[in-house]
Amino acid sequence: MVNSYRTIQAHPWHGIPVGAKAPQEINAFIELIPLDTAKYEIDKLSGHLKLDRPHKYSSLCPTLYGFIPQTFCGQKVAELAAEQYGGKVLEGDKDPLDICVLTEITVTRSSILVNARPVGGFRVLDSNEVDDKIISVLVNDPVYGHLKDLNEVPPGLVNRLKHYFLTYKALPEESSRKRVEISDIYGAEEAYKVINKAIEDYHLLFQNNGS
Numbered sequence: 288m289v290n291s292y293r294t295i296q297a298h299p300w301h302g303i304p305v306g307a308k309a310p311q312e313i314n315a316f317i318e319l320i321p322l323d324t325a326k327y328e329i330d331k332l333s334g335h336l337k338l339d340r341p342h343k344y345s346s347l348c349p350t351l352y353g354f355i356p357q358t359f360c361g362q363k364v365a366e367l368a369a370e371q372y373g374g375k376v377l378e379g380d381k382d383p384l385d386i387c388v389l390t391e392i393t394v395t396r397s398s399i400l401v402n403a404r405p406v407g408g409f410r411v412l413d414s415n416e417v418d419d420k421i422i423s424v425l426v427n428d429p430v431y432g433h434l435k436d437l438n439e440v441p442p443g444l445v446n447r448l449k450h451y452f453l454t455y456k457a458l459p460e461e462s463s464r465k466r467v468e469i470s471d472i473y474g475a476e477e478a479y480k481v482i483n484k485a486i487e488d489y490h491l492l493f494q495n496n497g498s
Contacts, residue, residue, distance in 0.1 A: 296334075299329055300316075301356070303356040304356065311405070312404050313404075314401075315353050315355060317388070317401060318352060318397055319348050319351070320351055320394050320397050323348070327397060329383075346455045349451060350387040353385070354382070354385055354386060356383070357486065358488070358489050360380050360381065361492060363379075363485070363488045364379045365379045366484075367480060368417040371410070372470075380413065381416075383485075384482065384485040386420070386422075387448060389434075391431060392425065392428065402425070403426060406437050406440065407438075408437075409422070409449065410471035410472075412468050413456075422437055437473070437475070438474060449469060453468075
C-alpha cells in the first residue's frame with residue numbers, strides 16, 4: 288500500500304500559508320527563542336535553519352522571534368514607511384516580515400510553527416532599509432492571549448524589545464554611530480496594513496519571477 292502522506296517537509300517561507308484569518312491571525316515560523324546565545328535564521332534556498340552569527344555581547348531577544356511565511360519586505364512595505372518621511376525613497380530589507388511572539392510558556396526549541404495574533408509593531412529603519420518588527424501574542428496564551436493592541440502590553444516589555452532591536456547589532460566602538468532607529472511604534476490596525484503590504488510584496492516578487 289502506497290503511503291499517501293507527504294514525505295518532503297514544506298519550505299517554511301514558501302510552503303506554509305500565511306494563515307486563513309490573516310492579517311488578524313497568522314502563522315509564525317520561530318527562528319530564535321530567548322535562551323539562544325546565537326542568531327539563527329532561515330536559509331532562503333534550502334528552508335533549513337542556519338547559524339547566522341554568535342551573539343558577541345549580552346543582548347538576547349526577550350521573546351520568540353521569527354517571520355511570517357509568504358511575506359516579503361519590498362516596495363509596498365517601503366512605500367508605507369516612506370509616508371512618515373515625506374516621500375523619502377526607502378527600500379525594504381528584502382527578507383520575510385519579522386515577528387515577535389509574546390508568550391508565558393517556556394519554549395525550549397526553535398524551527399517550530401505557532402499561531403499568533405498581531406497587536407502592533409515597530410517600524411525599524413536599518414541603514415535606510417525598512418525592517419518592520421510585528422509584535423504579536425500567542426493565540427490562547429494564558430497570560431498574553433487576551434491582549435488586542437500594543438497599548439495593552441506591559442510598557443516594560445515593550446521597552447525591552449525596543450532596547451534589543453536598537454542595540455543587538457551595535458559594537459562598543461560603534462556606539463556613537465546610529466545605524467538602527469525605530470521611527471514609529473504602532474498598534475494592531477497599522478500592523479495589519481504592514482502585513483498586507485508584505486503579502487502583496489511576496490506575490491509581486493514571486494509572480495514576476497514566474498513562481
